[in-house]
Amino acid sequence: MSRKEPSLLVIFSYLPWWASVTAGVLVYVSLAYVFPALIIENPIISMMIMAGQNVAWVFALMFTLPAVSSIFKHKKRQQLLQHQQGIDTLREISWSDFEVLVGEAFRRKGFSVQENMNGGADGGVDLRISKDGKLHLVQCKHWRSSKVGVSIVREMFGVLTASKAQSVYLVTSGEFTNEAIKFANNLPITLINGQALLALINEIKTTVNPIQVSHNTIKEHTHNSEKICPKCQSQLVKRTAKKGKYMGKEFLGCVSFPRCRYTEQL
Structure with missing residues (x-):
């Protein structure tokens, strides 16, 4: 069964709030003023235009409502980032919040982040991030006790080879096994454990003017443990x-x- 595509309103809830408001204004102007000004000889279409003019505010409101959700999502991302004080706070959040946190960390580092709008991993991919025209895949493992093993890394390498992405980021709140680390070595796979993620978050929180860093800058955090x-x-x-x-x-x-x-x- 194919994965159900998210609705247009769901997509707007993941965009900046002003995108939804702009869409609402355009819908209202079109239904209330633009379409009624057109000369239409077909009586059925004319009736539809008249009906649309009467309910223009309903459709405008429908497109504007996702702006509220967008504002709450933005605020939640900021709160999650500021709440992280150590490995304990990182591991006490839910797996869904962990994905949001990881996405915000990459976003603050200059990446464009595409979140999974359907819920659950999409073929092993939780986030799709891009920068300088290059696509990267991200899988998040919010594991409190178990280490992320080599099988997960192999699986993501298979996903990478079947995609057009440049590399894969595997992010966990815990640790990776030695086998996983050895397998990822010299491959376009970056392993970010809990401590490295905290280091990245702390750098973001203490930087007044966040700089646009390269793919290798984030990777350096995994080598300073x-x-x-x-x-x-x-x-x-x-x-x-x-x-x-x-x-x-x-x-x-x-x-x-x-x-x-x-x-x-x-």
Whole structure:
């Protein structure tokens, strides 16, 4: 059975609020003013136009309502991002919120994010993200205890080869097995565990002017897990100074910033 396509109103609820409002205004103007001004000789079509003019406000309201849902979705994404304080808060959210959180993290990094509007994974793909004209696939695994094994990575590699995407991101709130890490090595597959995701979120939260980073910048977070802050035992991640005499230079900073301000020069 083919997957049911989302309705037009559902699609509008995932777009910015102004897209729905604009559509509502256009529908109203068309039904109330544009179509009635046309000279139509067919009496049936003329009756339909007249009926449409009488209920123009109903259709306009129908197209405007998704703007409310869009605003709530935007607010929820912001709250989810700000709520993350550590691995515990990351793992206490639901699997659906985890997907929303991951999508927002990529969105803040300059990716265009297409969420799955039907609910549930679409052929193993939870998100489709794009940047610089290149498509990437994302699968989210909100696993609290079990590690993500090599079978999942193999499955996503198969999905990748059958698609037109450039790479795959596998994101989990937990960890990956050694076999999974070895299989993904030297393949267009980026594994992001819970700690690496937290590092990415903390970088977003502490950056006043988010920069547009490349695909490899996110991948770097998966290689810094051995760097530990000597003051608070949190993870150290690579950052770029935004101001001061070291502006533009890279350094290692604590993911607990601003609570911990330890830095280390590279």
